[in-house]
Amino acid sequence: MKRIGLALVVLMLALSACVPAATPTPERIVETRVVERTVEKTVEVTKVIPTLTVIGPWAGAEMDQFLPVLKAAEEKLGVKIQYRIYRAEDLSQVLPPQFEAKQAPGDVIFMWEWWVRENKDHAVDLTDLWQKEANQFVLQPTTVDGRVYAVPYVLWVKPGFWYKKSFFQKHNLQPPTTWEEFLALLDKISAIPGIKKAIITGDGVGWPVGDIVEHFLITFGGPELQQNLIAGKVRFTDPQVRSIFAERLVPLLGKYFSDPVEWTQAIDLWWNEEYGLFFMGNWLTGMVKDPNDLGVFTLPGARGVVGGTDWAFIPKYSENVEAAKQLIAFMISKEGMEVRAKQGGKLASRKDISPDVYPPADRALAEALAKVEQPTVPDLDDAVGGDWQRLFWDQMKLLWVRPQALDSVLRQLDAKFPTK
């Protein structure tokens, strides 16, 4: 008898765990409506406040910069918003089976542009939403057959090599204006006592290493070379591409670049002046103790820098499509964009945002980028996408520690490049 009772309790517990999560508790609101001129009636109305889930790649300091936007949206739109962190490379595996099951883990999701394009059948059409703001943006939305499926949010750029102004002042260093000055700077930094290597190489899954490579390709081959590589019109074994690797990048690898180190760890090591330079995106301004001490320079002669955005889309299977549309509309509005710009770490993708809105470090970056011919060259691996992106990152990590493998690395990149 005891055993039967125990079994029943266990069964009930197990069944209770299968019960779906509670839906948002309706909030009872009392409204007074004038039904007739002389009669007022008090009516109780049940209003459900939707809870939206926003999924983005930002964690730590970057997340802290994004949350004020969601808070402002909650106040403006009268919704509740919860934020979840998911890297795009993980979402690219999680989303397909969920979409097949007509489910979505979030209402607004930030993903790669190429991925949204390939999965447009699962995305809500945002053409009407975009058309109201189209003229204000420096970037184009994700469109397929003239319909918009994802909109650009704030801009990130990978402007070049960051340094601490105080470190440069202490050691009487200057940002370089020519390639020879760049090499001389690396030598000077390497000779400073306590410095392990002139440049610390951030790593993770491999994208920071890929970013450095792309900066070299754009500087010495121009933005058009990057575009041609993305389109598959130029191969990696092309003599021009190979010479950029062989003559500009590879000779620096063992001598001036550190081994790949987890990039968040690299920030600390570089800030502690164990290394002199650090190549990273502009979100770095929100991740250091004193952003006003930051300086950045592109490789001399660079006519463009990689810049892009995170693309926001709404899955068709969201239970709050209309509320999600309102949220996106707010985020890309002037008001919403200003809230984000004030936090630093990203630049507005709208043209009508005044530089005065930014914190000082980001303002200086925005002004410097105004002088660059093309501040939004597409990111190579993000644009090509698929499994080739992972391969590119992996091969660049290999090249960093085994520069003599250059030719086999370039052949691998060509061999696995997706055929269109």
Place this chain on the structure above:
Amino acid sequence: MRLHRVRWERIRRWGAFLAFTAPALALISLLIVLPAMQTVALSFTDKRGAFVGLRNFIEVLSDSDTLNLTGFPPGPPPWGSLVHNAVWILLHLPLTVGLGLILAVLLERARGATFLKSVIFLGMVTPMIVGGVIIRFLFDENAGVVTAIMRAVGLTALGRSWTAYPETALPALILGSVWLWAGFSMILYSAGLATIPRDYYEAAAVDGAGPLQQFWYITVPSLRPVTMVIVAMTILWELKIFDIVYTATLGGPGGATMVLALQMYFYAFRALEFPRAAAVATMLSLFTLIVGLWFVRTLRSSE
């Protein structure tokens, strides 16, 4: 009448057996057997579902990510996921079995054995995803304990990040996984040691056998069934190793730590090549089936 009763008894027994096992069998069929059969079927088709025979298997085996024997040996990885899994088994298995046995013997009657065994067993209860991150930092140039020890003893070549170099990335993962898995073999051997009658050791001592002889001629043969279980379970675990590699190196650098399960994952969810992923899954299942059959056969013959 008697025959009728016997038949009815047999039906009643089978009926009871089926009644109790049917739900579990139904779930297993639905959730394991059917998807497995579908996967095998998928491995013989192309993306549109047309039958292509062994083409997917040939393409997978021809891929340098699976088999890359240029320079093997003595050249460093990448050698391909098939070889990496084989190397993993060749290195990890004897280390884990041997270390587990030695720890079990040493801690059999040691003071604080329970506490020490619990500490060693922590590796088993640590999620492998976490284990992979730990391994990455254990062998990190700046933060790693292992690299710090290497520099302290003068081995500066091994004082750099192991997971950044193709020569040392795979050994780093294998050594880290020995740490994670040794607790399993230690606990099983500890249980096995407790079943060996003390009389054997006393009789051997009377006959003049020393500790090493007792270990070799009594302990090791007596633990044979336990060893078989540990070997089988460890090989199966090594064949499907995924989470440690995913978090520690993502199969790199340059594919130097690619393993079959991770390769299957990339085929399916990065390249969206589901038939090829199914081919890898089928090959993996075949290898695990071979190990399982060997285990059952050896168990039966020892009985």
